[in-house]
Amino acid sequence: MPKRLHLVSLGCTKNLVDSEVMLGKLSEYELIDVPEEADVIIVNTCGFIEAAKEESLSTVLELHQRRKEDSLLVMSGCLSERYREELAEQMPEIDIFTGVGDYEHIDELIRSRQSTFSPRVYLANEHSPRLITGSNYHAYIKIAEGCNQNCSFCAIPSFKGRLQSRTLDSIAEEVAALTHRGYYDFSFISQDSSSYGRDLGMKEGLMELMERIEMIPGVRSARILYLYPSTTSIALIDAIADSTIFQTYYDMPIQHIDDTMLRIMKRGFGELKTRELLERMRTKEGSFIRTSVIAGHPGESEESFRRLCDFLEEFGFDRINVFAYSHEEETTAYAMEPLPGEVVAERTAILGEIAARSREASLDRMVGRTCSLAIDGPSQEHEYLLSARPLLWAPEIDGEILVNDTGELKVEVGGLYRGRITERAGEYLLATLEEKL
Structure with a gap:
């Protein structure tokens, strides 16, 4: 046994x-x-x-x-x-x-039965044994480990170290092997994906990676998560939009929009440049834009917070992650005077409400559209509904679409179908399947 x-x-x-x-x-x-x-x-x-x-x-x-x-x-x-x-x-x-x-x-x-702490941070490669969980068609691909940024609130570099990128060959071989196992949708991840390859001498490593992945038979869809503003170029934004494989999906945590706060946070990028990148993303047809922000970082004035709220309300993000500031050792912000806990909690709640409204507006914009839907299985919401995900959305974080009409189609878990979004029912979209892709 x-x-x-x-x-x-x-x-x-x-x-x-x-x-x-x-x-x-x-x-x-x-x-x-x-x-x-x-x-x-x-x-x-x-x-x-x-x-x-x-x-x-x-x-x-x-x-x-x-x-x-x-x-x-x-x-x-x-x-x-x-x-x-x-x-x-x-x-x-x-x-x-x-x-x-x-x-x-x-x-x-x-x-x-021994405890061990290796002096090096582990980075999986094409030879690493791996049991993909949670899906029979989607896999995450880690392209780098560590981070060269010095954000005031983040302790990750203290225990994950500096940027360590995999080679193009290593990533391409892993993806190709997974396609032979039936996987066709991939999310490329790291702490700072837009810096990928810089430690290997590549200026636009992500663009080179995209070109390699687009050449692999069997890859039908892909997206890149965790772009960093100061290492994201206009050329990269355009390349993502022009790709026939990579979704026009932009996940760029801005953390704040106020110049004073961006300097305090050591983000290395100001409001003007951040807006320029986001506006470029917004001009791309069918784009999906996700961001993350921090509420209550030390030094955040009421005026700075209001500027952040106003920006999030007017821009129209598809998804917003909201994090309450966490006072972490081994960060430069740890030496600063934290805001009162009740202030942090109040600001987190206000941003959470804005994030909810932004999500609802994004869902409303999808009603009436047709899109490629991957079937994840029966929905936990109801036994007669199927859980599906538009390939434009990232797994797990962007939500699910409920399929309530499959017509005469024989539906398979992991299968890809063209579906039409018919309505929004509360926090969910409902869809009808039209054909198998």
Whole structure:
């Protein structure tokens, strides 16, 4: 009888790729959803902001309470990397600690029951074993690790290091191999994707990557996540819009729009240039624009906050992620006087309301359109509805469309269909399938 494994991957999709590598290395284990029956439990943690740290710790402690006797509890990822000494001292519940450098050695760590922290940050390549989870047609492709930016609020460079890009050949080989397994839709990810290749001497590495991916048979759709304003060029924006494979999808976290705040945040880019990039994106036919902003960063005046609110209201983003400022050690903002917690909470709520209105307006703009819909399976909303995603949208973060009419079509999970958006029902769009693509 094979040993059984329960794995929880927290945080971002970059973490998910590393979790999938661990699953690939532990392929002899039976993957189960019930932690009480698992021989090994792994929690791949997130240590980005306070809320993520709390979620990671509570998840680990809950699983410790639920696990069976003689099972192994493994804590990996960003949180254990960032606080390795403190956690090892304060959490005797954990059997094995490992950080962000040993994902491909997880089988050895479990066999030896040893904690290890590699001096290098792990970056999967085309040879890394990997079990894709959550989809039979979409996969995330990590193109780089680390970050060269010095944002005041971000601790990632302190434990992920400087930018480390994969080669074009490595990425292309991985994508080609996945197409042979039936995957046709890809999301390219890293901490700062628009800087991809700069450490390898490429000025417009993403454009070169796009050209390589467009040459691979079997790739029907792709998108790029996490563009950084100061490393995103007009040429890149145009190349994305002109591509026949890459969706006209722009995910560029601006964090703020007020010049004073952008300087405090060490974003390296002012309002004028940020607006120029966003306006260029908005001119592209069928574009989808997602951003992220931080509420309540130290130094944010009422006037600066109002300027951010006004900008978000008038621009018309399709999606807005709102984060409450988190006072993190190993960041330059940590030396600044934080705003009162109630002010941060109030501003976060106000921005959240703006984000909700922006999303509703974006959904309304889609009513009446036809689009390519990938079928993800039965919807959790109702047993007679199917969950689908327009290829324009990114998986998981942009939502789902509910299919309530399939006509005479034989529908397959993972299949691609042309659908027509018929109406908005609350927070969801409803669609009718018209033909298989």
